[in-house]
Amino acid sequence: MRHLMLATLLSTIVPAAMAHASPDARADTGPLALDQVHLVDVEQARTSPPRCVRIEYGRLARIDDAGDPACLRAARRIDLGGRYLLPGLVDMHAHHTLGPLEIVGEGADMVVQALPDDAIAAHNARRLVAFGVTTIRNPGGDLAAAARYRDALALGALTGPEAFDAGPVINNAELPGLAVAVHDAQEMERVVEAQVEAGADWIKLYTGLSPALLQAGIDAAHRHGRPAVAHLDGVAWPDALAMGLDGIVHLMPLSPDLLDAPQRAAWQAGSRGATWSFFEWWEHFDPDGPGGDALVAAFERHRPVFDATLVAFHAAFVQDDPDNPYRTDARELAPARLLASWNGGFTFAMGWEPGDFVRARAIWTKVQRMAVRLHATGARMTVGTDMGNPWVAPGISLHREMQLLAEAGVSAPQVLLAATRNGAEALGAGTRLGRIAEGYEADLLVLDANPLDDITRTRGIHAVVLDGRYLDRATLDRFTGE
Structure with missing residues (x-):
């Protein structure tokens, strides 16, 4: 389907994408040798002695000792002076084509929508790469927009990370551009089949589905050979995983079934719903306690793909501080249309009073503790940001997410493993992405210092290698400054 769409899209996407393309994004010709560089082994939590990494046709052709003649032969040599080479980063929760949440119409005709925006996708693409994000999963969005993005990458009209996409999230209510409603198992089957035919790599299920419809969605996804991921609160995570759910997003379990009877009664008596649940629950x-133990046991047994997206919730919890770093990130890096929407009030903290922010920050240590417990399980822990949602700026937010995990108590090697190899394997691309090994695709991050010692060192980016193209610091700065 994607290949059939390409010809019909050429007349629309190529001119628009080319207007944003940078000549620095073009592939270098001939072999490339990255010499005098330490390889960061995220699986063994160690670095190598200085090596030479030879890249040919976008792949790692060989890895030798530094200065090895076979590695350097007839290649463009780049002396990295003892820097560190890391696999490219994977953002497992990046709504890269998503436009702002908007209300259109009046009265009975009023509709909330979040339509795709190709200019926003191009803006996000370059900034993601500038921060070393070479692969993303889009866990919910317009598949036609996703196809246009992929075609632009294939044509060389745009520089950006490889994307694995879900279609619009499947829920009990419609939200044009982001969610499609289903009401019975037959409708679920038709929607899932249509999304797969349109190119969906994943099926995304949402909070409004009943347990029966959630099960129908999981089963339909599996019949069509796709994993199912869900954002859930009403249905307890252990129950959903027992249904065969492959992945869960957001560290917000929020199910009454994870609370004991007195806790549940107290929460339900005082709950205001909506995003107040982010701290009230x-x-x-x-x-x-028992609820936390149940989550850990379910993760150990079923080993789901999971991304906590702490950054999206932490940004809401500190939104009342005008000098918080997320506002700075957004002003410098977020698409203008999204920034205007957030400044206009469409945020996760919409309607919160000053005391709500105090309460939200007070429970943050609980969120951190649950993150640490889940990362200690054998589940397929990954790293995601919820990019496209309020205050989550492209690229930099993945580094903030990694730092939040580290501050919670997850070790730097564990965080790096989640952000590289685990992400690639969760996407079904672990045989070609997520490792520095011969035959793997050359998606790499050159760092000034060893990130195994301090996760914040992932921000010290000297260069990025994307599909074998060496993008130096000056090029990356242009990507963020456009």
Whole structure:
């Protein structure tokens, strides 16, 4: 389907994408040798002695000792002076084509929508690459927009990360551009089949689905050879995983079934719903109590793909501080249309009072504790940001997410493993992405210092290698400054 769409899209996407393309994004010709560089082994949590990495046709052709003649032969040599080479980063939760949440119409005709925007996708693409993000999963969005993005990458009209996409999230209510409604198992089957035919790599299920429809969605996804991922709160995660769910997003379990009877009664008596639940539920939940134990046991048994997206919630919890770093990130890096929407009030903290922010920050240690417990399981832990949502700026937010995980107590090697190899394997691309090994695709990050010692060192980017193209610091700065 994607290949058939290409010809019909040439007349529209190529001129628009070319207007944003940079000549620095073009592939270098001939072999490339990255010499005098330490390889960061995220699986063994160690670095190598100085090496030479030879890249040919976008792949790692050989890895030798530094200065090895076979590695350097007839190649463009780049002396990296003892820097560190890391696999490219994977953002497992990046709504890269998503436009702002908007209300259109009046009265009975009023509609909330979040339509795709190709200019926003191009803006996000370059900034993701500038921060070393070479692969993304889009867990919900317009598949036609996703196809236009992929075609632009294939044509060389745009520089950006490889994307694995879900279609619009499947829920009990419609939201044009982002969610499609289903009401019975037959409708679920038709929607899933249509998304797969349109190119969906994943099926995304949402919070409004009943347990029966959630099960129908999981089963339909599997019949069509696709994994199912879900954002859930009403259905308890252990129950959903027992249904065969492959992945869960957001560290917001929020199910009454994870609270004991007194906790549940107290929460339900005082709950205001909506995003107030982001902290009100946690006020009654003990991450080291029976509910936390149930989550850990379910993760150990079923080993789901999971991305916590702490950054999206932490940004909301500190939104009342005008000098918080997320506002700075957004001003410098977010697409203008999204920034205008967030400044206009469409945020996760919409309607919160000053006391709500105090309460939200007070429960943050519980969120951190649950993150640490889940990362200690054998589940397929990955790293995601929820890019496209309020204050989550492209690229930099993945580094903030990694730092939040480290601050919670997850070790730097564990975070790096989640952000590289685990992400690639979760996407079904672990045989070609996520490792520095011969035959793997050359998606790499050159760092000034060893990130195994300090996760914040992932921000010290000297260069990025994307599909074998060496993008130096000056080029990356142009990507963020456009």
